[in-house]
Amino acid sequence: MATFPRFIIPPINQSNTDTLRHKIDEKTKPRGALGQLETLALQIGCIQNSLTPQLHQPTLIVFAGDHGISAENVSPYPQSVTYQMVLNFLAGGAAINVFAKQHQLDLQIVDAGVNYTFNTPSKLINAKIAYGTKNFLYEPAMTFQQCHLAIEQGATIVRQQHIQRCNMIGFGEMGIANTASASVLMHLLTNIPLIDCVGRGTGLNDAGLARKYNVLQKAIATQQMVSNNPLQILATFGGFEIAMLVGAYCQAAACGMVILVDGFIATVALLVAIKQYPFLLNYCIFSHCSHEKGHRLLLEYLHVDPLLQLNMRLGEGSGAAIAYPLLQSAVLFLNEMASFTEAKVSNLI
Structure with a gap:
């Protein structure tokens, strides 16, 4: 059996925790008055092992890939939408383009395994493993070699960003039917009932949701998955973009970067990585709770609190x-807000 790629991910350095907490408490405010922003400031300071943390070259990377399971009509959209949306990303017309531009985030788009040949190499990172995964209703989605390569490709892309001084990174994904893949991964890695992991994805009606559940239930039975090995589960039911996300998370933590986690699929990819490298969780900030059914349960399973709940499922x-400005606010108040002593304000606490 293939082994998981090796990363060195230490626990975050907490030697400055008390000093950071004192610095936060000494700001001109009642203790705890900035709520979750104070927790954020403490976490970012610990990740960077600094009393004056900074966010350099903040970057979002979107990995795109196609899924063979889409042939079973587990999404209301055809597979062609994946490549069409990638072209939309490259043209600057998608929601992520708008929000990245608004918040001055560098945006990178990666072809992890889209069933299409793109002719825009200068705007697209070409890391294609294959033209989509296999249909896991009948056979494993990918080979161990493909899965391993996808993880390593994701890691390589993050290393390149780190070389360019990026120390805050977030990840997104695009792939028709990837909520189906993510639902199975979540179920098998958490033992949460499959029915609680399967949601409407891009907008399935009740009949479509029932079909999706039945297809996934049959696929799990067909593959006879008895192993709890994260790599085997990922190779059997995952997607190339999900596998690249796994490698990207691992490498980002190995580089000591602040990691901003997106929604359901991005969190499932993180789950795969955490099963192998538990310390990875401490480098992660969870941006929001998705409207996708399983995401709330997965966040509860990980014992983490998302920053936002806006019923997003894009x-x-x-x-x-959307959440990135909250990280900016946390760092700015820690670095620039006056202390009681500096402002000559009485501290009654």
């Missing part, structure tokens, strides 16, 4: 982009 990294 993917693309859109939730991460």
Whole structure:
């Protein structure tokens, strides 16, 4: 059996935790008055091991890939929408383009395995493993070699960003039927009942939702998955974009970067990585709770609190982009807000 790629991910350095907390408490405000922003400031300071953390070259990377399981009509949209949306990303017309531009986030688009040949190499990172995965209703979605390569490709792309001084990174995805893949991964890695992991994705009606559940239930039975090995589960039911997300998360943590997590699929990819590298979780900030059914349960399983709950279910990294200004606010108040002593304000606490 193939082994998971090796990354060195230490626990975040907490030697400055007490000093950071004191610095936060000494700002000109009642203790705890900035709520979750104070938690954010403490976490970012610990990740960077700094009393004056900075966010350099903030970047969002969107990985796109197609899924063979889409042939079973588990999405209301045809597979062709994947490549059409990638072209929309490259043309600057998608929601993630708008939000990335608004918040001055560098946006990178990756072809992880789209069933299309693109003619825009200068705007697209070509990391294509294959023209979509296999249909996991009948056979594993990818080979171990493909899965391993996808993880390594995701890691390589993040290393390149880190070399360019990026220390805050978020990830998005695009792939018709990838909520189907993510639902199975979540079920098998958490033992949460499949029915609670399967949602409407891009807008299935009740009949479509029932069909999606039945297809996934049959696929799990067909593949006879008895292993709890994250790599085997990922190779059997995952997508190339999900596997690249796994590698991207691992490498970002190995580089000591602040990681901003998007919605359901992005969190499922993180789950795969955390099963192998538990310390990875401490590098992650969860942007929002998606409207997709399983996401809330997955966040509860991980014991994490998302920053926002806006009933979003778009993917693309859109939730991460929307939440990024909160990270900016956390860092800015920590670095620029006066202390009681500096402002000559009485501290009654």
